[in-house]
Amino acid sequence: MSEPYRNAPPESATKADADIREALHILASPKEAAYGVWRTFTTDQEVLHAVLVEISQVVLARRLQIALKETGKTLEFVVSNRHLLNMKGVSIGSDDISAKLVVAELRRAVAGIRHIKIDITERAPALSQNARSLPVSALLQRVQTEITKATPPLGSASLVDDIKTLSKAWIDCVSNAENGESEALSVLRRLSDRCVSVCDKSVQVSIKQPRLAAMTIGKDMLLIELEVGDFKLLAATDTKQRDQLLSLWRTFVAGLNSEPA
Amino acid sequence: MTVSDRLKYLRSDIPGCHLVAFGDSEARLVLKASHDKSVPREVLDGLCTEAIACFKKAESCTETVSQHNECVVFLASEMRIYLHAQNQSDFLCILCDLESDPDIAVLSGMQVLEKLVGLK
Numbered sequence: 001m002s003e004p005y006r007n008a009p010p011e012s013a014t015k016a017d018a019d020i021r022e023a024l025h026i027l028a029s030p031k032e033a034a035y036g037v038w039r040t041f042t043t044d045q046e047v048l049h050a051v052l053v054e055i056s057q058v059v060l061a062r063r064l065q066i067a068l069k070e071t072g073k074t075l076e077f078v079v080s081n082r083h084l085l086n087m088k089g090v091s092i093g094s095d096d097i098s099a100k101l102v103v104a105e106l107r108r109a110v111a112g113i114r115h116i117k118i119d120i121t122e123r124a125p126a127l128s129q130n131a132r133s134l135p136v137s138a139l140l141q142r143v144q145t146e147i148t149k150a151t152p153p154l155g156s157a158s159l160v161d162d163i164k165t166l167s168k169a170w171i172d173c174v175s176n177a178e179n180g181e182s183e184a185l186s187v188l189r190r191l192s193d194r195c196v197s198v199c200d201k202s203v204q205v206s207i208k209q210p211r212l213a214a215m216t217i218g219k220d221m222l223l224i225e226l227e228v229g230d231f232k233l234l235a236a237t238d239t240k241q242r243d244q245l246l247s248l249w250r251t252f253v254a255g256l257n258s259e260p261a
Numbered sequence: 262m263t264v265s266d267r268l269k270y271l272r273s274d275i276p277g278c279h280l281v282a283f284g285d286s287e288a289r290l291v292l293k294a295s296h297d298k299s300v301p302r303e304v305l306d307g308l309c310t311e312a313i314a315c316f317k318k319a320e321s322c323t324e325t326v327s328q329h330n331e332c333v334v335f336l337a338s339e340m341r342i343y344l345h346a347q348n349q350s351d352f353l354c355i356l357c358d359l360e361s362d363p364d365i366a367v368l369s370g371m372q373v374l375e376k377l378v379g380l381k
Contacts, residue, residue: 187322194321209337215319223322224311242333242363249335250359256337 011255038069038115045175047110048103048143054069054118055079056136063122069115078125080238083133097132107176145176156210156228163226166244167235174232184221184236191223191234210256212249216240264377268295271373275366277358283377286313287350308354312343316352319345331371333363344370346378353377 041047051066061080068074075089084097090105110116119218164170169180171188178185213225216239224235224245237245262270264283272281282294282305286314290331291305315332330345342355353374355366 191318194318196358212335213315214333214335215315215322217319217322221322223319225318244361246335246340253335253337253359 035119036117038117041114041116044107044110044177046115047113047116048106050116051075051106051110052136052139052143052259055084056082056140058082061124062120063125063128065119065121067112067117067119068110069117070113073109075109076121078127079136080127080133082136084139085127085133085135097134099134099138102134103139103142103146111176127128128166155255156231156252159228159248160226160231162248163224163235163245164231166241167224167237170233172233172234174230180236187217187223188236191225210253212245214245263295265295267373267377268293271355271369272296275355275357275361277361278355278366279358280350280354280356281370282308282311283353283374284312286316286345286352289313291354299318308356309339310343311352312345312352315343315367316345324355331367333367335359340366342366342370344374346374349378351378 028059039050039052054064055077058079059081061078064077064079066075066077073138076087077084078086084102087102090102090109119133164179167180167184169178169188170183171178171192173192178188179222210229211225211227215223215225217223220238220239222237222242224233224237226233226235268281268283268314272278279298280294280296280300282287282291282296284291287307291309294300294305311334312332315334316330319330319332330343332343334341334343336359338359340359342353342358342363344353344355344367346352352373354373355370357363359364
């Protein structure tokens with residue numbers, strides 16, 4: 001029978017010990033333990049982060065396979081020296097590789113995914129000499145930039161929340177977060193796709209000034225496009241809500257005008 | 262009444278309105294405008310571009326492209342109302358103060374747009 005502690009450590013020390021024990025346990029565990037098991041996440045962002053962290057830890061050449069439980073699809077990456085060399089399972093050609101595109105496609109692939117399983121399917125895969133590579137640091141930086149952009153600028157958070165509340169559905173175009181009725185969401189997704197092709201090419205009359213567009217679709221639906229700085233929100237509501245929308249906008253603008261320069 | 266007369270009449274009819282423009286979305290051009298002070302051509306071209314972008318976005322969300330489109334854009338100090346004629350490429354652009362009533366502007370604008378389309 002083991003002898004009990006003669007001098008019991010204080011509670012804070014016990015907590016610190018537990019943390020250190022857990023850290024040592026993780027460190028001592030074989031790396032393979034992280035592979036081949038389903039891991040659970042609560043948001044798309046967490047899934048994306050887990051995928052990128054996994055890629056960022058690969059130094060020797062490896063072929064990784066990531067199974068997405070909800071869709072039954074798999075993503076495949078060839079990684080070496082913390083560089084992404086090739087990927088399958090997303091619609092990107094090897095010549096199109098860019099941080100913006102890769103992150104966008106990964107976001108699309110992991111949308112709604114809450115369970116992933118990572119496996120190393122090949123060690124020392126053949127690497128093409130001509131393959132373009134992308135440092136994982138660029139991907140992580142891109143994600144961080146998107147998170148920063150997705151945060152509504154100061155003073156507009158209340159407006160954003162109010163618009164979300166009065167809407168049937170909404171899509172945050174920067175983070176790709178979305179919520180609401182499926183029918184309204186499908187309309188918004190079409191609008192979002194259209195925005196990519198129209199907005200990027202057109203020159204706005206006033207660049208970067210806060211803007212709220214309300215487009216009437218059919219008899220009942222009002223599509224909302226809110227742009228404040230780099231933040232952009234698409235929402236769908238009832239046409240009857242336009243007066244309420246204008247009222248919210250006037251309040252927001254009044255707040256902007258009263259802010260000290 | 263000429264096109265210019267109708268645009269001028271519409272501008273005076275909407276409280277807080279300071280510009281009304283009539284354009285063609287296929288030609289991507291403002292054909293005629295009525296405003297209270299000098300407005301550079303670039304501004305009219307910009308309004309035309311924004312109007313067409315709004316119409317295209319709206320069309321992408323509807324099953325039928327023939328119905329009229331209506332878009333109200335709120336900015337920090339003004340609102341822009343874009344009205345697209347049914348089955349036509351004609352459109353109307355109305356610029357008002359932010360305190361103006363968009364319902365009045367849309368209603369009056371649609372009536373004038375229908376007449377302008379009939380004049381062609």
